Amino acid sequence: MSQDHQRRLKNFFINRSLQLRLVFISLGYMAIMLGITLSFTLLPILRSMFETSDPHTQYQSAQTFLLLAQRLVPAMLVLFFLFFSHLVIMTHRVCGPLVNFTHTFECMAAGDFSRRISLRQKDYLQDEAEMINEVLDNLQDHITSLQEENQRLMKSLEKAEADPTPAILAVAREQSQRINDLVTAFQL
């Protein structure tokens, strides 16, 4: 593995725009969920801590609140970090194939159907990549057949030009029909 392809954090952000958006949005939702959880957990305790006149109840609530705060806050931070790491890895495994797809589509747009999508072992979208490769194989087969038929037709026409016998022209027409069949296979 070359120096450039070592896994550093910046390498995990292949499509930074998309990945950071997904990461921020997901972290925002997680923050909301954690906020709701904390509210439902801590608010009743805080209520009994401040609104009760019984000192023993207040003391018990205060101790419970301190215990929960001491355990929940670090747990929350660890959860955030783990979720962030998970999001970076997950989006990396989606955006990596998408970059590969984009390069292949760019080649297709330029008329080059020879490029295939090859993904890493743990990347997502394996089925989709396989499907696109299959489509490219079919397209390449069609175009190769068209080119071959066209070559044959060219030769037949050259022969017909030199010696325009009905037999040669019949062959040329047949080849032209095959080209037509191949072309009409595409629905435009």
Next chain:
Amino acid sequence: MPFNRGRAPHERETMNVRKKSRRPPYTKPARKRERKPVLTTAQLCVVAIVTVLVFVGGSIFLKITSGSAYDISTHHDLQLFADFQKFHHAMNGTCLGEQGQVIRNDGIPSTLDLKKYTLSKGVAIFIVAGAPEDPYNESNPFTMQAKHKKSDTVYEYSFATDTIIER
């Protein structure tokens, strides 16, 4: 049927096979891909402000509520310790500890050693004045102060007034 049949000779001349190289397949002109910024400045500002607000707000909320919880614990411990001293005085005619002694549960060893009496975590109770044999002496009442190590609030109990005040 030969395609030149019935055509004039000069027309036949024009039916030559095109020998020019094949026209290259049509390709759309390469579109210049626009590079969008990772996050726009406005989005970045919103994210930064929300993050800072959440962290600062959370920290302030935790600090205030934890401070109240520490104070409630300290107040409660001092009240319990005062009740314990009153009971001990009623039973034995003397209180436990002398001026300058401290019972604590904040990691530092206590100078007043009560083996079966434990304070809440972080709380320390100091005996600041008075004689244990005469705790109700009006000129020098038996007085104790309690403080939590994570709070600045000091509570004081005096046998003379039998109340806890905040210092």
